[in-house]
C-alpha cells in the first residue's frame with residue numbers, strides 16, 4: 249500500500265465548516281410553559297421539527313434557575329424527536345449544566361446567518377455540491393394542510409388556499425394562486441425565493457424574515473411575483 | 489353496487505340535512521333506489537326533515553351493535569317508492585359508530601340500492617370522518633360567507649387525503665359544490681361572497697345554487713323534503729341540482745336579485 253492511498257482512505261477527516269442551525273430561543277424560565285408551547289408548535293408543523301438539530305439560546309433566561317432543569321429540558325426535546333446539540337448565551341452555571349445534560353456549549357456564534365449567493369462564491373458551485381430533491385405537489389393545498397419540502401424546493405402545480413401552509417428548505421414555486429402561507433429557506437437559506445403566478449398570500453417568509461398580508465403593496469396583489477431577501481433582512485416582493 | 493354520496497361541509501347549520509333529504513328524495517323520484525343515512529349521532533334530525541320521526545324504532549347504532557337487522561331499522565318513505573331512511577341514534581355516544589360496523593352496514597345497503605346518501609354531522613371529528621371515509625362522491629354544502637368557505641376547503645383537503653379511495657390509491661372522490669342560503673341581494677351589497685368568489689377559492693365543479701328561502705323552514709317544519717315543494721324557489725333549485733347530479737345540463741337560476749311584486753312578498757321566498 250502506498251502512502252498516497254493510505255492518505256485517501258483515512259477513516260477520519262476533520263473540517264471546519266459553517267452551517268446553518270436552527271436556534272431555539274428560550275424566553276420563559278418555566279419548563280412547563282416551554283413544554284406546552286413546544287407541543288403547540290409541533291402540532292402545527294410536526295414534520296418540520298422531527299430530527300431537527302437545534303441550538304438552545306439561553307441568553308434571555310441566563311439568570312434564572314432554568315439551568316437546573318437543563319438535563320430534563322434536553323430529555324423533553326429528545327422525546328419530541330428534536331436533536332438538541334448545544335446551548336449558547338449562558339453563564340458558567342449553564343456550561344456545567346450542559347455537560348451534565350450531554351450537550352455542547354457554543355461560544356460566540358452570532359445570530360447573523362451566513363449570506364449566500366450575493367457575496368463571494370458563485371452560487372452555481374454550491375448547488376453543484378448539493379443537488380437536492382424537489383417536492384412536486386399536483387393537488388390543491390387546502391386550508392389546514394401543510395406541505396414541507398425537506399432539503400429542497402417545493403413546486404405546487406395547483407392553487408394554495410387561505411389557511412394552507414407551504415414550507416421548504418429551498419425555493420417555493422406555485423403555478424396557481426397562492427392564498428395561504430409560504431415559508432422558503434426555513435433552515436436559514438437566505439438565497440431562497442418564492443415564486444407564484446397569482447399572489448394573495450397571508451404570509452411569506454424567507455429564512456425567517458417574514459411579511460404579512462397587510463404589509464403588501466396593492467400593486468403586487470393578484471400579480472405574478474417573486475419574493476426574495478434583500479440585505480439579509482428586508483423582503484422584496486416584485487412582479488415577475 | 490351503490491354509489492355512496494356524502495353530504496358534508498365542516499361548518500354547522502349550512503344546510504347538509506336539508507340537502508341530504510332533498511337529494512335522496514330527488515334521486516328516488518328519478519327512479520333510483522336510494523337510502524339516506526343520518527351520521528349525526530346524538531343530534532339526529534334527518535328523520536324530522538323527512539317527516540318520519542314517529543316511525544323510528546331502531547337506528548343506525550342498533551344495527552351496528554346487531555340489536556336489530558338492517559331491514560328492521562330501515563324506514564320506507566311513504567311518499568316516494570324506492571326511498572328509505574336509516575335514522576341516527578338519539579342518545580348514544582359518538583364512538584358508537586365503529587369502523588367495522590359502518591363498513592358492514594354500508595356494504596349491506598349497497599346490495600339493494602343505487603345510491604346511499606350520507607348526511608354528515610358538522611365538524612371534522614369522528615362522525616364526519618366516518619361519513620366521508622367510504623364516499624365515492626361528495627357534495628360540499630357551503631354558504632356564501634368566509635367561514636363556511638374556509639371550512640369547506642378544509643373538508644376538501646380531508647376528502648382528498650383521508651378517504652378510503654385515497655388510502656387505496658383509487659380514483660379520487662368526485663367533489664362538487666352546492667352553494668346554499670344564497671341571498672342575491674346581500675351578494676349584490678357585498679355582504680356575502682358571490683358564486684364566482686366561492687368557486688375561485690374552492691375550485692370544484694358547481695352542482696347548484698339554492699337561494700335563501702322561507703320555503704325551507706316551512707317544509708322542514710311540515711316534515712316534507714323541500715324538493716317536493718315544486719312551486720318554491722328552493723324546491724326548484726334542488727330539482728336542478730339533482731338533475732345535474734344525474735348528468736343533465738341545466739342553466740343556473742336564482743343568482744340575480746329579483747324585484748318582488750306583491751305576490752312575491754305575500755307568498756314567495
Ligand SMILES: Nc1ncnc2c1ncn2[C@@H]1O[C@H](COP(=O)(O)OP(=O)(O)OP(=O)(O)O)[C@@H](O)[C@H]1O
Nearest residue numbers: 500501502503504505506610669699700701704705
Ligand atoms: N336555503 C335555505 N334557506 C333558508 N333556510 C335554510 C336553507 N337551507 C337550510 N336552512 C335552514 O338552516 C338551518 C340548518 O339547516 P340544516 O339542518 O339542513 O343544516 P345542517 O348543515 O344539517 O346543520 P348541522 O350542521 O347542525 O347538521 C335549518 O333551520 C334550515 O331550515
Ligand SMILES: [Mg+2]
Nearest residue numbers: 504505528608
Ligand atoms: Mg344536519
